[in-house]
Amino acid sequence: MGSENRHDFDILTLLKMNNLDIRKIAAENPTLPAVEYFDLLIMFLKEGNYVQDILKKINGLQADEDDLKKLSLAKKPLKKIGNESFIPLIDDVIYFARNMQGKVAADRAEDLLQEFIKLSDKITAARRKESGTRKFLSTIIDELDKENESRKMRVLTVDDSDSLITTVCDILKDIYQVYGLNNPTKLEKFLQQITPELFLLDYKMPELSGFELIPIIRSFEEHKDTPIIFLTSMGTSDHVTEADKLGACDFIVKPFKDTLLREKVAKHIVRKKNNV
Numbered sequence: 077m078g079s080e081n082r083h084d085f086d087i088l089t090l091l092k093m094n095n096l097d098i099r100k101i102a103a104e105n106p107t108l109p110a111v112e113y114f115d116l117l118i119m120f121l122k123e124g125n126y127v128q129d130i131l132k133k134i135n136g137l138q139a140d141e142d143d144l145k146k147l148s149l150a151k152k153p154l155k156k157i158g159n160e161s162f163i164p165l166i167d168d169v170i171y172f173a174r175n176m177q178g179k180v181a182a183d184r185a186e187d188l189l190q191e192f193i194k195l196s197d198k199i200t201a202a203r204r205k206e207s208g209t210r211k212f213l214s215t216i217i218d219e220l221d222k223e224n225e226s227r228k229m230r231v232l233t234v235d236d237s238d239s240l241i242t243t244v245c246d247i248l249k250d251i252y253q254v255y256g257l258n259n260p261t262k263l264e265k266f267l268q269q270i271t272p273e274l275f276l277l278d279y280k281m282p283e284l285s286g287f288e289l290i291p292i293i294r295s296f297e298e299h300k301d302t303p304i305i306f307l308t309s310m311g312t313s314d315h316v317t318e319a320d321k322l323g324a325c326d327f328i329v330k331p332f333k334d335t336l337l338r339e340k341v342a343k344h345i346v347r348k349k350n351n352v
Contacts, residue, residue, distance in 0.1 A: 084114065084203075084204045085114050085117060085199075085202045085203055085204065086202045086204060087110075087216055087217070087220065088220065089198075089201070089202035090117075090199070090202050091217075091220075092271075092297060092298045093195070093198055093199075093297065094161075094297050095159050095161055095162070095191075095195050096157065096158045096159055096195075096199075097158040097159070097160070098113075098158050098213070098217065099217060100158055101113065101156075101157070101158045101213065102212075102213045102214035102217050103214070105213070105214075106212065106214045107212055107214075108212060108213050108214070109210055109211070109212060109213070110210070110211055110212065110213045110216055111210060113157075113213050116153070116156050116157050117157055117199055117203075118203075119153060120153050120154070120157050120196075120199070121196060121199060121200060123150070123153060124192065124196045126146070127147065127150045127192060128189060128192060128193065128196075130143045130146055130147045131147070131169070131185045131186075131188055131189040131192065132185075132189065134147075134169060134173055134181055134182060134185035135182045135185045135186045135189065136182070137178050137182055139173060141174075144170050144173055144174065147166060147169070147170060148166065148170060150166065151163045151166055159195065162188065162191065162192070162195075165184065165187075165188045165191070166188065168184050169181055169184045169185050169188060172184060173185075224347070224348075225347075227253070228251070228252050228253040229252050229253065229273040229274070229345055229347050230252065230253045230254075230255065230270065230271065230272040230273050230274075231244075231248055231252045231253070231254050231255070231272060231273070231274050231275075231276060231341060231345070232254075232255045232256075232257060232266070232270070232272040232274075232275050232276070233245070233254065233255070233256050233257070233276040233307075234257045234258075234260050234263060234275065234276070234277050234278060234281075234286070234289060235256070235257075235258065235276075235277075235278035235281070235307065236258055236259075236260075236278060236281045236282060236283075237258070237278070238256075238258055240278070240307070240330070241256035241257075241258060242256075244256070244276060244337065247334045247337050247338065248337070248338065248341060251338070251342075252341070252345075255270060255272065259283065260281050260283050260284040260288075260289055261283050261284060263284075263289055263292055263293070264292055267292075267293070267296055267299070271298055271299075271348060272302065273302065273303075273345050273346060273347060273348055274302065274303045274304075274305065274341060274344060274345040274346075275289075275293060275302065275303070275304045275305065276305050276307055276328075276341075277289055277290075277304060277305070277306055277307065277324075278306075278307050278308070279306050279307065279308035279309075279327075280308070280309075286306050286307075286308075287318065287322055290304060290322045290323055290324070294323065298348065302348075303325045303326075303344040303345060303346065304323060304324045304325060305324065305325065305326045305327060305328060305340055305341070305344065306324050306326075306327040306328070307327075307328050307330055307332075308327055308328070308329060308330065309329065309330045325344050326340055326343075326344060328340055
């Protein structure tokens with residue numbers, strides 16, 4: 077296949093996927109050209125349709141032994157692209173199907189099908205129509221890591237008060253890259269472009285409250301554990317308890333001192349290794 081026919085992928089997007097361990101692939105194959113890994117991803121996308129068809133047949137209690145054998149063959153390409161989490165799931169589906177536990181196999185097949193579709197969709201979304209780079213995969217990841225270590229960590233402030241956003245920016249800008257969002261309804265779109273290392277959320281806003289933003293943040297794989305600090309004028313025990321239940325790590329009562337904000341952010345912020 078000539079390079080003019082190759083397709084490139086956004087490595088950063090791929091690194092964010094929990095179901096792809098690209099670092100392991102690069103470590104095990106240090107001289108693997110990126111284009112060859114990209115070819116594996118393309119092959120996975122091409123062959124993924126038949127796997128989905130087999131899972132649908134199992135879910136509909138219509139699969140035969142030949143289908144199960146073909147499903148087992150899917151484990152090898154999954155391992156090659158850095159996905160081993162689906163392999164035991166495939167083994168479970170096959171085991172229950174072969175041991176006359178059709179309903180259990182059908183339920184497991186449906187669960188696996190949904191995960192398979194999600195992975196395929198995310199890989200497709202990371203695909204770019206341009207010739208693939210010829211650098212080694214490990215070299216690309218090393219370069220990204222070095223760039224990542226040299227940049228400022230990112231803080232996103234979501235508050236309907238422009239003056240509060242300006243205040244936070246002025247306090248933190250010497251240490252961190254600070255972003256401000258005064259419309260919480262645009263958070264999801266923002267997170268598709270930028271990956272913060274810490275969130276500062278206003279508790280009460282007209283469109284969406286800080287509490288309502290947490291599920292949106294946690295829906296992103298890379299933000300399952302990203303620290304969230306609430307900025308609130310209502311620092312009661314009930315609010316603190318509710319914030320803790322929803323996954324916030326701390327809160328700051330407004331108005332606050334510059335030193336307190338810096339201390340809280342420094343205490344909780346953690347650099348994301350896979351995001352530049």
